Amino acid sequence: MNAKPIIGITLGDPAGIGPEIVLGALESSEIYQVCVPVVIGNADVLRRCAEAVGKSVTINTIDSPFNAKGDQSVIDLIHVETPGMQEIEPGKLSADAGRAANAFIKKACELGLADNIDAIATTPINKEALRLAGIEHIGHTEMLAAYLDSTNPLTLFITENMRIFFLSRHLSLRQAIDYINVERVHSFIRLVHKAMTDFGFTDPLIGLAALNPHASDGGQFGDEEEKHLVPAVKLALKDGIRVTEPIGADSVFNMALEGKLDCVISLYHDQGHIAAKTRDFYGTVTATLGLPVLRTSVDHGTALDIAWKGIANPISMNAAILAAVDMLRKR
Numbered sequence: 001m002n003a004k005p006i007i008g009i010t011l012g013d014p015a016g017i018g019p020e021i022v023l024g025a026l027e028s029s030e031i032y033q034v035c036v037p038v039v040i041g042n043a044d045v046l047r048r049c050a051e052a053v054g055k056s057v058t059i060n061t062i063d064s065p066f067n068a069k070g071d072q073s074v075i076d077l078i079h080v081e082t083p084g085m086q087e088i089e090p091g092k093l094s095a096d097a098g099r100a101a102n103a104f105i106k107k108a109c110e111l112g113l114a115d116n117i118d119a120i121a122t123t124p125i126n127k128e129a130l131r132l133a134g135i136e137h138i139g140h141t142e143m144l145a146a147y148l149d150s151t152n153p154l155t156l157f158i159t160e161n162m163r164i165f166f167l168s169r170h171l172s173l174r175q176a177i178d179y180i181n182v183e184r185v186h187s188f189i190r191l192v193h194k195a196m197t198d199f200g201f202t203d204p205l206i207g208l209a210a211l212n213p214h215a216s217d218g219g220q221f222g223d224e225e226e227k228h229l230v231p232a233v234k235l236a237l238k239d240g241i242r243v244t245e246p247i248g249a250d251s252v253f254n255m256a257l258e259g260k261l262d263c264v265i266s267l268y269h270d271q272g273h274i275a276a277k278t279r280d281f282y283g284t285v286t287a288t289l290g291l292p293v294l295r296t297s298v299d300h301g302t303a304l305d306i307a308w309k310g311i312a313n314p315i316s317m318n319a320a321i322l323a324a325v326d327m328l329r330k331r
Helices: 018-025 029-034 043-052 095-113 127-132 140-147 173-179 182-198 213-217 224-238 249-257 269-279 315-330
Strands: 006-010 036-041 059-062 075-079 119-122 154-159 162-166 205-208 263-266 285-289 294-298
Touching: 006 018, 006 095, 006 315, 018 036, 018 043, 018 315, 029 036, 029 315, 036 043, 036 095, 043 059, 043 075, 095 119, 095 127, 095 140, 119 315, 140 285, 140 294, 154 182, 154 269, 162 182, 162 249, 162 269, 182 205, 182 224, 182 263, 205 249, 213 224, 249 263, 249 269, 263 269, 285 315, 294 315
Parallel strands: 006 036, 006 119, 036 075, 059 075, 119 294, 162 263, 205 263
Antiparallel strands: 154 162, 154 285, 285 294
8 A cells, every 4th residue: 555645536527627627736746745646537538638738648547546656657547437528528518527527526435435545635516517417416515425425524614724614505695594503503613623623733712703794793783693603602612612702704714814713613605715715716725524535625616618728727726635635644
């Protein structure tokens, strides 16, 4: 077995920028210094993309990650055969692309459960393509939870030294507000505390974002803080967990960037996404915890308008792979 961790890298939606940013990331010698990257996808798609963007690559098709050369002169790839790959058009939504993206993720999960890879780093998938393919899962988190048989995955964003956990993500704003209650917030604070301690933080300080402006300012702008958030904080403090009372969302993320908080709990999707992506759109990395296999990912979409044109930025893909290695070491 390789001394370096083996990172399985899924190719994502083949019609998007996934294949291109994988090619770009694997040009980095830093990746090969710290891990053995193994691409999980379709060899024909990767070759076609390389030709389209003017890259000369040698693909080493393997049947097991343990047979990877781990040498920058070749790209080690586990081939996943899916229909319609010769007809895939870059930038065009299709059911074949959705089926392929799903198959790549499913194969990565199988390899992870068999302990053949140490972590999964994913590239973008397209929700509309998944719907065209009849895939029941709406995104990566839901697919990973199903294929890894995990009921409680935890989403973490990493932007520089800012770490953001999400109480809810793929809910409408109305649903996200209704989702907030004392029990859920208290339970989530406990999950975040465990995740932080698992990754080497001793007695981490958790910042809880408020829902309303100025944390409702004593009830002037809503009562969710008083009814749900503050009681949940009091319960967590009794558990011995260091967590702040609700802090206005216009301040709490900057406090994390300045090192005053070890992490932040965002109450809904856009609250945390806006903070992370405004700070560093390309460098933000997503990690999914609470799974049998660690997963990291780029945090941008398939960018169909620039797919296979040689202009997609691989920085986030690099960061996702390196973040997986770093988190494996800390864990």
